[in-house]
Amino acid sequence: MTNPILPQTRRDLLAMIGKVGGGAALYQAMTVMGHAAESQFTGPPQLSGAKPGATVLVLGAGLAGMLSAYELAKAGYKVQILEVQTRAGGRNMTLRGGDTVSELGSVQKVGFSPGNYLNPGPWRIPYHHRTVLHYCKQFGVELEPFLQSNHNAFVHRKAAFDGKPQRFRDLTIDWKGHVSELLGKALNAGALDAAVTKEDRDVLLEALRSWGVLDKNMAYTRSDKVGEQRGWGRPPGGGVNGAPIPNDPFTLSDTLDSRIWDQLGFFAEHVMQTSMFQPKGGMDHIGKAFQARVGKLIRYGTRVSKIAQDERGVTASWTDAKTGAAGETRADWMVCTIPATILGQIDLQVSDAKKAAIKALPYGNSVKIGLEMKRRFWETEDAIYGGSSFTDAAIGLVSYPSHGCFSDGPAVLLGAYPFGVGSYMLAGMKPEKRIAAALEQGSVFHPAHYKSEFLTGASLAWSRMPWILGCCATWTEESRAAHYQDLVAMDGRIVLAGEHCSYYGCWQEGALLSALDAITRLHQRASAA
Amino acid sequence: MTNPILPQTRRDLLAMIGKVGGGAALYQAMTVMGHAAESQFTGPPQLSGAKPGATVLVLGAGLAGMLSAYELAKAGYKVQILEVQTRAGGRNMTLRGGDTVSELGSVQKVGFSPGNYLNPGPWRIPYHHRTVLHYCKQFGVELEPFLQSNHNAFVHRKAAFDGKPQRFRDLTIDWKGHVSELLGKALNAGALDAAVTKEDRDVLLEALRSWGVLDKNMAYTRSDKVGEQRGWGRPPGGGVNGAPIPNDPFTLSDTLDSRIWDQLGFFAEHVMQTSMFQPKGGMDHIGKAFQARVGKLIRYGTRVSKIAQDERGVTASWTDAKTGAAGETRADWMVCTIPATILGQIDLQVSDAKKAAIKALPYGNSVKIGLEMKRRFWETEDAIYGGSSFTDAAIGLVSYPSHGCFSDGPAVLLGAYPFGVGSYMLAGMKPEKRIAAALEQGSVFHPAHYKSEFLTGASLAWSRMPWILGCCATWTEESRAAHYQDLVAMDGRIVLAGEHCSYYGCWQEGALLSALDAITRLHQRASAA
Known part of the structure; x- marks a missing residue:
């Protein structure tokens, strides 16, 4: 074990800064230390020292639930998972x-x-x-x-090119060609003199000529240079007939018809870059890897119908899907990863604000x-x-x-x-x-x-899918502002986790980050209790 | 064997059209038949029926030489390869x-x-x-x-950002943001009314707002939407501190300093798309695959010093690199893939025009x-x-x-x-x-x-590298116009092949397409002889 006063590694140091100064201080420290600000993940949680005998009930054996169970068990908690399906993994599936x-x-x-x-x-x-x-x-x-x-690959719109799909390549090359030609025209006409310095304008013109593959008149037209990006009528070859033959770019109107900027915007998204x-062989290898570590903690086929809590612990009432037998599981603490679509139908003892958040949370299909x-x-x-x-x-x-x-x-x-x-x-x-x-x-x-x-x-x-009735949480700006903090706040002995409790809705990363945040807070509460 | 009159497959039909109508007719037919015009390759050559006992000497055991030998041997020619190195593959190397x-x-x-x-x-x-x-x-x-x-990945210029590398992502997102903002400004100011119809203008404005992630005033500024492409100061996370914090885009001037359009242009090249x-484990698996098929035809360590021809055949005079012994190899026909940098130093019996072409061909390093x-x-x-x-x-x-x-x-x-x-x-x-x-x-x-x-x-x-003294042929437009056809033309019983004899200079594809073209012409000549 490392000395708890002196951090031994950069990660220890960051964890300590995070504890003392909170998220903003942590972020600042990370930046100073040269971390790329690309993820809030700074390593698995440091949750050592669960109180002897402390128990946690996890609802749902998707990635959020299994990660919670895995890390809490490592920290010394006695964990059980209830899962409605007869399989683990949740939406992680192949x-x-x-x-x-x-x-x-x-x-x-x-x-x-x-x-x-x-x-x-x-x-x-x-x-x-x-x-x-x-x-x-x-x-x-x-x-x-x-x-x-x-x-x-192709891009197809019924209303463009008489419904004939076009290559993504041709459309993207033509898009930047036309944009460059038009902006070059405006710059050369002096239309942007108030917005762009003379120096920037000259560089920008050079840039547009190069990026847009414009000709000497700053026009986007058929040429070998354009062919070298757009592809060819006859492609380059070897020997006597090796010379390539370029073809005609699409017009601005045709290019616009394709709405190619939708695809360009899609690929520009940070999560799509x-x-x-x-995983080789199927995404479920991730779920199976978690299952291999916490599978023995899972009670499958267990439909939770009621979640109650008091000052001493939580209770989940459930029915066994196969036998119909009713049962109850009690624990000191609870991590609930049941999707809001289902959780909203369960008798749940939490604040009205959290109930309202659960009801308000929209799911996409x-x-x-x-x-x-x-x-x-x-x-x-x-x-x-x-x-x-x-x-x-x-x-x-x-x-x-x-x-x-x-x-x-x-x-x-x-x-x-x-x-x-x-x-x-x-x-x-x-x-x-x-x-x-x-x-x-x-x-x-x-x-x-x-x-x-x-x-x-x-x-x-x-x-x-009866156990989720939707694909994932699709918060709007408004619903997020009104309800998100109520949804994720620890409520007595219960904390929620899952992609819906994150700003990475619809991504596994959101489920995992949410789980790490939830169990970190649960552990703090449990340690202080 | 298929009936020589009636083509049995699409490839046969294309080959027949190619023979009768030449390249342009072939291209037209390919297009009509729905072939993507992405390569001149239409399948391996159909070279059956070499005259019994006809021999071909191939100089160079790079990809062009080995492919020539492989296909000519299949067609029934007796082939030998002379290679100066003690290995095969040429520039295909690991x-x-x-x-x-x-x-x-x-x-x-x-x-x-x-x-x-x-x-x-x-x-x-x-x-x-x-x-x-x-x-x-x-x-x-x-x-x-x-x-x-x-x-x-990073982009670095000494003169930009005080020499601090920036992420390709940030620069590309900012580039399209600034370009969109400026073009939007020009369009809204009416500066391009003569160049763009009213309908196109309205669509283009919508497109620029979307593609450039502009705000409601058509400005490119810090926002969550920009963060969703550019990445974040603090990235999205789970739970209570999940909300991301965007950071400031670079200014137009800073973005221009990076010359990011150079990289964007690079990735827009057809050959870079x-x-x-x-190949798994190294590019030389391709060379080794050819070698496994024609290796027994190769005489290694053989430095050719003179290439002569007469009406009945070709003769290569050479020295054995190990023993110093001199020798001669005679054949009916020759495919010479020796790089022009080296070939120009060899006593070569071809037309003055071809000699001039060999001397004029520039090689890059x-x-x-x-x-x-x-x-x-x-x-x-x-x-x-x-x-x-x-x-x-x-x-x-x-x-x-x-x-x-x-x-x-x-x-x-x-x-x-x-x-x-x-x-x-x-x-x-x-x-x-x-x-x-x-x-x-x-x-x-x-x-x-x-x-x-x-x-x-x-x-x-x-x-x-003593056997090539350069990386590959870098034709200019002028040298190509003056010399290319002279270089690739069959000269008596000799034809040249290699990436330098193609419009795909510096690519293996050029070497192979050149070889296919060269041996097809050689076979036609040999069959007619």
């Missing part, structure tokens, strides 16, 4: 051949070939989600690159559809390896597997991943209708192969 | 522990740990280099993703330096996984390995990869001085670790 998807109103048997899978929940890990990455490393979960952006990763195809025709015919083709149809996108590129045999595409309206359209269909819709809509990208090479499909509509 | 780098004036022994390597020549394969990808697939060379762009790949570090501090301390940090110092960039992310133990960084001036500066140094310079200059990105965690380094200066 569907493989032989698995069953039980939604409200339907049951699907997944028919994918051995080795193929769909991650119906989380599927990619940004490089700055340090908490997820930390536990992956600690637990030996092997990661591989997730191919996020792909210049050669490169590099990204995925999404649907994922996996389509197994006979072979990777998107690679062999369209030269698309990973990444996503986007459409304004209900499916939202088609995403291509990052793993197994160039391999033969069947592979699973993500055939739909809408939020919002599209997700409710698909969630309202029977699973077989969803597959048909996904095949129909996705065909726009690969008309010659999409239907004819389809083998089998599986889908998951989060709004129809 | 340096591992125990290897030796022999430059003019120095010999290095590579000291990397087992499993670590540097690709001193080609190192990445764009998704549209179909010829390379085709032979990788055919020969079972396993590919893995090459992490090309990385939002979290995503997705990219690398580059240097690569591999630095083995004790551990991946760029991952653990800076959250950089793959991609490159750019600098205007001589090293040009530091590139991080795409493979083995999250692993422990020593790893090799690409510590320098300049073309132009920087490459000659580094090539002019002794190998140990290069390493010292690379450590000094690269330290700007990772000051706390770069020197202290360095283990061993290896470098290769292409201008000092």
